[in-house]
Amino acid sequence: MGIKIGVCALQGDVSEHIRAFEAALSLLGEGGDVFPFRKAADIPLCDAIVLPGGESTTISHLLKKNNMYGPLRTFKGGIFATCAGLVLIGREVDDPRVEPLGIMDIAVGRNAFGRQRDSCEMAVTIAGDDQPFCGYFIRAPVIVSVGPEATPLCYADHIVGAVQGPHMGLSFHPELGGDLRLHLLFLERLRAYATAP
Numbered sequence: 598m599g600i601k602i603g604v605c606a607l608q609g610d611v612s613e614h615i616r617a618f619e620a621a622l623s624l625l626g627e628g629g630d631v632f633p634f635r636k637a638a639d640i641p642l643c644d645a646i647v648l649p650g651g652e653s654t655t656i657s658h659l660l661k662k663n664n665m666y667g668p669l670r671t672f673k674g675g676i677f678a679t680c681a682g683l684v685l686i687g688r689e690v691d692d693p694r695v696e697p698l699g700i701m702d703i704a705v706g707r708n709a710f711g712r713q714r715d716s717c718e719m720a721v722t723i724a725g726d727d728q729p730f731c732g733y734f735i736r737a738p739v740i741v742s743v744g745p746e747a748t749p750l751c752y753a754d755h756i757v758g759a760v761q762g763p764h765m766g767l768s769f770h771p772e773l774g775g776d777l778r779l780h781l782l783f784l785e786r787l788r789a790y791a792t793a794p
């Protein structure tokens with residue numbers, strides 16, 4: 598038994614997320630099931646969902662086609678959204694081809710680092726952690742503004758991570774590189790929100 602983590606596998610980097618969450622659960626000495634899903638009916642069966650990086654206009658189109666907007670908006674667990682996933686999870690995005698889910702109170706700008714930084718590694722500061730995190734940014738979005746419901750979590754020139762309840766949205770790819778601090782923090786917060794009265 599244990600926690601059930603579903604990785605939305607319509608498009609994007611799915612296997613890296615599965616490996617990273619499996620490694621985080623094994624560090625915690627916990628059982629659990631981390632699996633790809635492609636059907637809306639699988640969403641309410643999960644405790645947590647990963648919205649991976651990929652191409653947000655494509656993922657938005659596929660979420661619509663597979664009737665996933667409704668079940669994601671009413672999902673009771675935590676969502677771990679990276680890169681294209683971050684573009685989708687906010688309340689506002691600067692591209693009309695993406696329909697935002699409106700789950701986190703953030704506004705997101707796509708491809709915000711510009712061409713010369715299409716893909717790079719940058720030191721990310723995580724609030725409450727004095728060790729920098731090596732962030733892999735791949736045509737990454739940024740968080741342009743954080744509303745009162747959400748809290749900034751990560752910084753690298755811009756705000757590149759935020760949390761809201763059990764949800765975490767990140768501009769970069771923490772599933773690459775083997776540093777599991779953000780996965781562990783997500784699981785810790787998920788547990789805290791699941792057991793909150």
Ligand SMILES: NC(=O)CC[C@H](N)C(=O)O
Nearest residue numbers: 650651652653680681736
């Ligand atoms: N690595 C990524 O997920 C890139 C996201 C992409 N630039 C988008 O907005 O869809």
